[in-house]
Amino acid sequence: MPSLPPLSRRSLLRGAAATGAMIALHPFAVRAAANQAHLRIVSTTDLHVHVFPYDYYGDRPNDTMGLARAAALIEDVRAEAANAMLVDNGDFLQGNPMGDYIAYERGMKEGDVHPIVAAMNTLGYACSTLGNHEFNYGLGFMDKVLAGADFPFVCANLARGRLAGSARADDTWLKPYVIAEQTVTDGAGGTRRIKVGLIGFVPPQIMTWDKKHLEGNVETRDIVQAARAWVPEMREAGADIVVALAHTGIGSPHASEMMENAAIPLAEVEGIDAVVTGHSHLDFPGAKYEGFAGLDLARGLIGGKPGVMAGFWGSHMGLIDLMLEQDGGAWKVVASTSEARPIFAREGREVSPLVESFKKVEAAAQADHDATLAYVRRAVGETSAPLHSYFALVADDPSVQIVSQAQTWYIRQMMAGTEWEGLPVLSAAAPFKAGGRGGPDYYTEVKAGPIAIKNVADLYLYPNTARAMLVDGATVKEWLEMSAGIFNRVEPGATDAPLINPGFPSYNFDVMDGVSYRIDLSQPAKYDTDGNVVAPEASRIRDLAHNGAPIDPAAKFVIATNNYRAGGGGHFPGVTDDKIIFVAPDTNRDVIVRYIVDQGTINPSADANWAFAPMEGTTVIFDTGPGGRPYAAEVPGVKIEPAGDGADGFARYRITL
Structure with a gap:
């Protein structure tokens, strides 16, 4: 029998889940002993208002994005495990024209539900934290949006007014953490209660990035410092397992004051069992983190703890599987796996969807999607x-x-x-x-x-x-x-030297x-x-x-x-x-x-x-989108010629300096 294409295979899995047949259980669920339980932490991050697989800027469908697509994966993995909880890692409120339409055109009255929140409400999130872009439209707007959620938001390093003398004395804008009681099925088929602590963190740099909204209203504390203060309290309050929802990227393994990308030092804080990270718009475990100190790509570990980063715009679903074991009344993580599961596959320049949209999610935001299309099409x-x-x-x-x-x-x-x-x-x-x-x-x-x-x-x-x-x-x-x-440094006389430093953001x-x-x-x-x-x-x-x-x-x-x-x-x-x-x-x-x-x-x-200074006998190469081909001959002040295909669907060009 020939293999089914990805869409059909995923559809069959969802159909099997719906009927209770042919469910592919995770190995932890299969081999759990009587004192063990398998728990799935399912996550999204950096959604940036992308509910639909649609590019509003290009005014066309796009199979690489959308919570509605990631939701199909979420439903799949829930069916594969008896015990799962869904969390979000922030940056959901700004980032495409739907977000601007709501903020600047439609507005948010008391009692309104933002379309991204309405979509998230359909999926039964257990918790979310704040990302830096939640503050772009102001604190009042953000609070109205959060009020429409059927799930809590947490943030341990954002204080109302001024910071106190210690982190635990801060008047935090939101609860620093919540403890969710989860009923899990153990290896013997019995049920047990596990208290999962969920704590959130935002980059301290919001005080610079959104100074006009935040100065005089809030202050931020160092992420690792806040974690060291609040995690022991979570344990004292009965948390069996602590999961950090950290809107911070994966950077240096060495802690420094007020660092933006603090995922590794955060994971090393005693008492934290797993880290859901984001902010960098990358996927972990993934090849882009090859060679980073403090990471174990094969085992999906960040600073020795299970961790995941689920891409951006709904491109991936994050998945951490934990094997928990109870010993003397206390639960501990004895094994784990991590995965950033994509919603699409790319082969060269071709993109193919791996899932269909989860219609319930789209329906929750359909009216605002239609209004956004009308909004962006005005000449x-x-x-x-x-x-x-x-x-x-x-x-x-x-x-x-x-x-x-x-x-x-x-x-x-x-x-x-x-x-x-x-x-x-x-x-x-x-x-x-x-x-x-x-x-x-x-x-x-x-x-x-x-x-x-x-x-x-x-x-x-x-x-x-x-x-x-x-x-x-x-x-x-x-x-x-x-x-x-x-730009990279280029030696005079070099042939096809790489021009662009990939670690330097284009917005700088x-x-x-x-x-x-x-x-x-x-x-x-x-x-x-x-x-x-x-x-x-x-x-x-x-x-x-x-x-x-x-x-x-x-x-x-x-x-x-x-x-x-x-x-x-x-x-x-x-x-x-x-x-x-x-x-x-x-x-x-x-x-x-x-x-x-x-x-x-x-x-x-x-x-x-502006232009590059001439360098006789020297050429450099750079990658850009294949859509640029009709414009290459018209670029002013530089001699550009095609140089084949780049990686991941890009086109490569050569510049003679």
């Missing part, structure tokens, strides 16, 4: 040239150009009548959709013609607010030196409009990704000029940017909030919409104000 103007980001990391780019044009237009108006009127206005903007972890389809592409709200949301993913900063020419130079860290690659400059790739990066000086004598930025003349280090400039960068996001040297001279009431997206409406027809063609 606001015209563009005379295509807007795309396929080559945003290697040349001046139309998708970044239009953002800079809009920011400059807006800030010049805001400076009128102030002491800074007449100073040169520069604009710093970065490409948000530039492939990377988002995959080969994660690029902006708007054809010439009508431009709609969905296109503006595609150009500018985040609900940042505009800022103006007063800086000197020396700071402009160092700002660009930091941005240039996205600021392009500066209003000046011209070249980037010397033969030089090392002066700064690392945290803004630390690693090559003091390095100088990648050459020929930096304003209006054709070299920039005076002491000259004053107004820079249009956003609240994230102005508040210290990205660790740019010299970019500190004391240099902010204007805090806008408008989001950067609103600024772009207003600019397009004002202009009627925009011309986003890049002006090639």
Whole structure:
């Protein structure tokens, strides 16, 4: 008999589950002794409002995303185990146009249920924590959303007002933890009660990233410090097993104060039995973490404890299977397995779904999905040239150009009548959709013609607010030196050297409009990704000029940017909030919409104000989405040619320097 395709096989498994036949039990459930029980911790993370397998920016279905798809896997694994609990790891509230539609258009009245929460309610979550993006629309909005959930939210390192003298004295915004009583079936078929403690953590950096909403209202505590304080109390309160819902990535195995990616040191805290992590938009266990200290990929361990990271946007379902054993009244973990199970398969550039949508989840958000589609399809103007980001990391780019044009237009108006009127206005903007972890389809592409709200949301993913900063020419130079860290050092005469540093986020690659400059790739990066000086004598930025003349280090400039960068996001040297001279009431997206409406027809063609310094006999390679092929010959200031296929569906190109 031929094997069934993935969709049919999954459907059969769900059908078997529904009838109670042919269920594939986990080995722990099969071999559990009388004093043992198998417990499944099923998880999602970084949903970012993706209920449907639908890309609102591209206005088309997308098989790589959606809680409705992950829900099918959740139902499968529940059927395979007598004892399972479902948890979420945060970052569910912002991240696509449905989130913005609810926040800015529909609003949240008391008693309303947000569509992502309505969808989650259908699945019977036991608990969730907060991610950093829950705060993007303000604390009041967040609280209204949380009130609609049929499950609790926990966060142990977010305090109301000021931090107390000790973590356990903090007035936490939410409960730091809950203890859920779980009835489990043991190996002899009997039932036992297990108390599972669930504790949550958020990155402390929210105080920088959402300063305008949080300053004076809340403060954050170090994740590991908070865990060391609260976990013993959970044990004292009767928790048999403690699971950390940690919206923090997997980073250094060594703890440091207020670290953003603290999963490994957190897992090592005594009393924690398992860690559900996220924030990094990766999957663990997975090949992307090969070689990381403090991890065991084969056994799915983080800092010696069972751990999982379930991708992003519903791309995976996280699964930790625990074999628990009772000894003298106490339960302990004696064995575990971990898995990040995907909802799709990729072969080259082809994506195929492994599951169908769970219709109950889609039905819960259908009305808001339909309203979001109408919202994003509204036309606001015209563009005379295509807007795309396929080559945003290697040349001046139309998708970044239009953002800079809009920011400059807006800030010049805001400076009128102030002491800074007449100073040169520069604009710093970065490409948000530039492939990377988002995959080969994660690029902006708007054809010439009508431009709609969905296109503006595609150009500018985040609900940042505009800022103006007063800086000197020396700071402009160092700002660009930091941005240039996205490129690897290239030896003169090298052939097909990899150009892009994959550890440098594209949203920290600021392009500066209003000046011209070249980037010397033969030089090392002066700064690392945290803004630390690693090559003091390095100088990648050459020929930096304003209006054709070299920039005076002491000259004053107004820079249009956003609240994230102005508040210290990205660790740019010299970019500190004391240099902010204007805090806008408008989001950067609103600024772009207003600019397009004002202009009627925009011309986003890049002006090639930056380029790589020539290096004779040298070529580099980089990967981008295959959709960029029609635009490759038109990229200004750089010679680009196809160089075959990249990994994971990307297309590879060569640049002759």
